[in-house]
Amino acid sequence: MKYILSIVIICLSLQAAALVVVDNEGIYHRYPYDSFFRIQGRDFVTEREVDREIVLTTWKGIRFDTWLKEQRLGDFHRIRFVSSDRYEVVFNHAEWDTLTAWLAHSEEGTVFPNEQLRLIFPHLRSQFWVRDLVEVHLENHKEIPIPGRFFAMRSFFAEQELLKDPKPFVRMQGYRFDDFLDDLSDKPIKDIVLYSKDGLIQNLSYPSQLAGAVLELSPEGSFNLKSPQIPGGMWMKNIVYLQCDDLALIDLRYIAGIIPIAKSLQWKLGPSTQVILNYPDRSETEHFGDAIGEPMIFDGIRDFQLVP
Numbered sequence: 001m002k003y004i005l006s007i008v009i010i011c012l013s014l015q016a017a018a019l020v021v022v023d024n025e026g027i028y029h030r031y032p033y034d035s036f037f038r039i040q041g042r043d044f045v046t047e048r049e050v051d052r053e054i055v056l057t058t059w060k061g062i063r064f065d066t067w068l069k070e071q072r073l074g075d076f077h078r079i080r081f082v083s084s085d086r087y088e089v090v091f092n093h094a095e096w097d098t099l100t101a102w103l104a105h106s107e108e109g110t111v112f113p114n115e116q117l118r119l120i121f122p123h124l125r126s127q128f129w130v131r132d133l134v135e136v137h138l139e140n141h142k143e144i145p146i147p148g149r150f151f152a153m154r155s156f157f158a159e160q161e162l163l164k165d166p167k168p169f170v171r172m173q174g175y176r177f178d179d180f181l182d183d184l185s186d187k188p189i190k191d192i193v194l195y196s197k198d199g200l201i202q203n204l205s206y207p208s209q210l211a212g213a214v215l216e217l218s219p220e221g222s223f224n225l226k227s228p229q230i231p232g233g234m235w236m237k238n239i240v241y242l243q244c245d246d247l248a249l250i251d252l253r254y255i256a257g258i259i260p261i262a263k264s265l266q267w268k269l270g271p272s273t274q275v276i277l278n279y280p281d282r283s284e285t286e287h288f289g290d291a292i293g294e295p296m297i298f299d300g301i302r303d304f305q306l307v308p
Contacts, residue, residue, distance in 0.1 A: 033115040061104035076138035147248035174216035184244035195241035
């Protein structure tokens with residue numbers, strides 16, 4: 001009798017296991033995991049460099065981007081993927097339309113345990129892949145405006161207290177978000193955009209994702225994100241841009257990074273965009289394209305503004 005009861009419980013739990021897709025009106029759509037196994041899967045191959053060697057991996061799954069269109073769940077401006085351990089990957093609609101996405105259920109012939117599914121983008125680094133995908137959110141546009149002012153990141157942090165071993169982290173030094181964010185915004189809930197030297201961008205919220213977080217200052221002088229509120233896979237290295245609501249910090253050595261940032265955040269910058277450079281003793285106005293082409297003009301500025 002106990003054996004039969006156990007089988008019933010297992011069957012019910014498997015039946016309940018599902019991928020949840022939340023459309024842009026907040027309606028939950030549940031797709032049982034076994035429904036993806038019933039779809040005729042296809043093999044696909046990814047190529048990754050591991051220890052300076054090219055590793056080819058064969059997976060089996062379905063084209064998720066094609067499947068999602070077939071569900072007709074409505075339009076969206078942003079798509080957000082969440083794993084069982086709350087790891088998140090986000091794309092805007094324009095980015096999503098350029099990607100090939102697979103929902104895999106096996107690797108090299110081995111089916112993932114517990115009916116797990118893995119989201120794989122063959123043409124992106126594995127940092128954008130999602131292991132054990134449980135939720136997909138189709139969201140309306142969340143506008144992130146052009147900051148009113150951009151400040152030099154290193155000058156800003158030169159005036160902040162550099163902490164040794166800020167709890168809960170050890171063997172490091174850095175700046176606590178709890179301490180410096182109030183200098184950038186007085187809103188109780190703050191919208192944070194982070195952009196790394198290698199082009200990774202994340203939109204996070206304070207305090208839900210960044211309370212207790214630290215911007216680590218590495219021995220090489222780079223800034224790295226560490227937060228106890230999000231999985232370690234979402235931590236970032238070599239951050240060169242940080243926007244908090246209407247103000248932003250930027251590493252002036254990577255000033256050209258404003259161009260891909262503007263594209264990702266859908267800022268409307270055109271050929272007539274100008275930049276106002278505010279020095280301690282004067283202000284100058286330059287054409288944005290010319291200024292990016294001559295980054296030395298940003299040397300010694302207090303802050304700058306973009307005028308579309």
